């Protein structure tokens with residue numbers, strides 16, 4: 001008797017709400033269409049406000065009814081979409097790997113969501129997945145994998161490379177996404193940390209990002225132009241400890257480490 005009740009409890013269906021976010025034209029609707037309808041529409045049909053759909057999925061022994069709210073990315077529709085942020089268990093954040101601006105906008109999308117929800121604690125109860133979309137268009141790619149992965153994983157978000165056109169990564173992304181939402185629901189509404197905890201620190205992630213965007217060797221080492229040999233070496237040692245490939249597994253750390261080594265060499269060369 002007890003086992004029957006238990007069984008029923010375990011197999012009872014879950015109702016969840018997920019939303020898609022990201023700049024206009026990055027491929028949010030196409031990713032959803034690829035998953036739900038197994039097809040791709042090459043013509044751009046901008047979402048007007050919100051598109052809504054329901055899909056049923058099976059995750060382990062749970063049946064899920066997923067309500068998908070596909071948001072319009074255009075700023076014009078802010079007034080329409082801002083009402084739909086609340087009560088979401090999952091967010092699909094999409095950018096186009098061929099459009100740097102859409103990647104740089106991810107922070108803005110998170111901000112918009114936080115602003116609408118009003119409290120940070122809600123964000124902790126949401127599973128986020130970042131889709132680096134349009135990876136089929138390899139020639140126009142400008143945001144590389146390590147950059148996107150670093151942004152996502154340093155925030156505890158999933159990262160997937162996807163193509164709505166070819167279907168690459170789309171099913172895998174949704175499977176991991178839904179499975180993590182089930183885990184979260186079974187975990188009392190808290191996002192399970194272990195699964196997406198990156199093996200690196202926020203400091204390491206921020207340092208790699210800073211190094212990537214530094215304007216010259218001084219800036220890269222974080223010293224003032226004209227700094228002494230000692231100052232350069234001190235700054236170098238600090239960065240080397242943080243980023244050495246033996247110690248840091250953050251995406252892009254190897255390149256960042258090499259850049260720091262080169263910057264130090266270049267600066268020391270000019271000091272007599």
Ligand code: GTP
Nearest residue numbers: 025026027028029030042044047073134163164165
């Ligand atoms: P809004 O609804 O305006 O916010 O845009 P969206 O993010 O929903 O974009 P949508 O899915 O409508 O796709 C925009 C354009 O990009 C369309 O022309 C799609 O055919 C194209 N597209 C979407 N995903 C891919 C992809 O993975 N590869 C390629 N090559 N094109 C894609």
Ligand code: MG
Nearest residue numbers: 028029046047
């Ligand atoms: Mg759309």
